[in-house]
Amino acid sequence: MSIAKIDTIGSIEDLRRVAEKRLPKIFYDYADSGAGTESTYKANEAAFAQIKLRQKVGVNVEARKLSTQILGAESKLPVVLSPVGLLGMQHGDGEILAAQAAEEFGVPFTLSTMSICSIEEVKAKVKNPFWFQLYVMRDREFLARLLDRAEKAGCPTLVLTMDLPVMGVRPKDVNNGLAVPPRFSVCTAANLLRHYGWWRSIVETSRRSFGNLKGEIKNISDPRSLAAWTAEQFDPTVTWETVKQIRDKWKGKLIVKGIMNADDAAQAVNAGADGILVSNHGGRQLDGTIASLAALPEVVKAVGDKTEVYLDGGVRTGVDILRAKALGAKAVFVGRAYTYGLGAYGKDGVTKALSILQTELDNALALCGKTDVNELNTSVFYDGTYPTA
Numbered sequence: 001m002s003i004a005k006i007d008t009i010g011s012i013e014d015l016r017r018v019a020e021k022r023l024p025k026i027f028y029d030y031a032d033s034g035a036g037t038e039s040t041y042k043a044n045e046a047a048f049a050q051i052k053l054r055q056k057v058g059v060n061v062e063a064r065k066l067s068t069q070i071l072g073a074e075s076k077l078p079v080v081l082s083p084v085g086l087l088g089m090q091h092g093d094g095e096i097l098a099a100q101a102a103e104e105f106g107v108p109f110t111l112s113t114m115s116i117c118s119i120e121e122v123k124a125k126v127k128n129p130f131w132f133q134l135y136v137m138r139d140r141e142f143l144a145r146l147l148d149r150a151e152k153a154g155c156p157t158l159v160l161t162m163d164l165p166v167m168g169v170r171p172k173d174v175n176n177g178l179a180v181p182p183r184f185s186v187c188t189a190a191n192l193l194r195h196y197g198w199w200r201s202i203v204e205t206s207r208r209s210f211g212n213l214k215g216e217i218k219n220i221s222d223p224r225s226l227a228a229w230t231a232e233q234f235d236p237t238v239t240w241e242t243v244k245q246i247r248d249k250w251k252g253k254l255i256v257k258g259i260m261n262a263d264d265a266a267q268a269v270n271a272g273a274d275g276i277l278v279s280n281h282g283g284r285q286l287d288g289t290i291a292s293l294a295a296l297p298e299v300v301k302a303v304g305d306k307t308e309v310y311l312d313g314g315v316r317t318g319v320d321i322l323r324a325k326a327l328g329a330k331a332v333f334v335g336r337a338y339t340y341g342l343g344a345y346g347k348d349g350v351t352k353a354l355s356i357l358q359t360e361l362d363n364a365l366a367l368c369g370k371t372d373v374n375e376l377n378t379s380v381f382y383d384g385t386y387p388t389a
């Protein structure tokens with residue numbers, strides 16, 4: 001199978017196409033899919049395209065600024081790498097590679113609870129602190145140990161995911177029998193073996209299971225399905241009280257992820273959040289809910305003067321970042337954009353994804369006649385309007 005050379009890659013869509021070729025179907029589908037009919041997954045991307053920009057000429061745009069302060073720390077771009085589970089199945093040691101690429105580029109990386117490489121394994125391979133994402137587990141002692149491990153690893157920021165009290169229904173994962181370790185049908189096994197580049201990256205590492213859970217959850221080495229495990233451990237009883245308890249225990253910054261309306265945003269601020277991530281989990285949870293971009297203005301209006309507000313879901317271009325910044329997002333988180341890069345080319349692919357977003361954002365800023373990404377507002381929109389649902 002011939003894979004395009006990385007220097008011929010010009011967009012995130014190009015990276016997606018290479019990832020589709022390079023990855024076994026089970027893991028490509030895992031990334032490129034949403035819940036149910038995928039209506040929300042598609043709506044996330046479509047919402048960006050609805051916003052038309054106002055081209056502006058005759059302005060000196062030579063000195064342009066893309067860097068942003070995120071929770072008091074300088075980031076080269078208004079971009080954070082979202083927590084993505086099982087990155088180590090997109091490419092061997094995927095979490096380590098993505099964390100290193102983010103560190104070298106100068107943007108934060110968020111390690112998922114459901115990572116293949118553990119907190120300690122990532123910590124051992126990077127110089128600077130990374131962020132940690134927490135799912136609330138029924139086993140609160142395990143949860144407390146996870147928080148201690150993240151603190152010990154020097155993670156400055158905890159991203160607490162609230163939109164997974166139950167796991168979304170994802171038909172493609174059901175079709176493919178996604179399990180950890182994977183439950184191979186003959187077809188799946190044949191498909192895995194056909195993808196030699198991916199296969200080699202996986203056999204070259206010993207990390208092939210949930211790194212943070214090894215030795216913590218009983219029988220985790222058994223080939224039980226991901227769905228069965230999550231049904232047992234993800235906690236549907238989580239309330240704002242739980243958030244307050246976590247806030248009391250966690251000494252670092254706290255971002256609450258999965259906020260899609262003003263009421264929840266106010267609750268999160270009340271519970272002590274330092275930042276709010278407007279997110280519908282990339283369309284992987286509630287199929288039929290609105291695009292995250294459509295929820296952004298409501299949340300910014302409600303709490304934007306009290307806390308930093310970020311957005312994720314559907315960001316595929318630097319132009320999308322400009323649109324989100326203009327609507328009041330302090331930064332965007334990106335999930336699939338870098339996951340495709342990782343699946344396509346490993347660490348170099350993550351760097352490529354970030355540099356594509358950087359070039360496109362810089363370019364769009366200049367062509368809108370603007371020089372500072374932090375001073376954008378809706379005046380860059382062609383008619384000043386944007387989608388509300």
Ligand SMILES: Cc1cc2nc3c(=O)[nH]c(=O)nc-3n(C[C@H](O)[C@H](O)[C@H](O)COP(=O)(O)O)c2cc1C
Nearest residue numbers: 031082083084085112161281282313314334335336
């Ligand atoms: C394959 C995949 C796995 C994900 N795993 C997690 C996870 O472990 N924890 C979490 O909070 N969010 C997870 N998410 C959601 C992302 O953090 C983020 O909200 C979403 O990807 C943003 O949408 P985008 O992919 O369109 O950028 C996952 C998303 C994808 C695509």
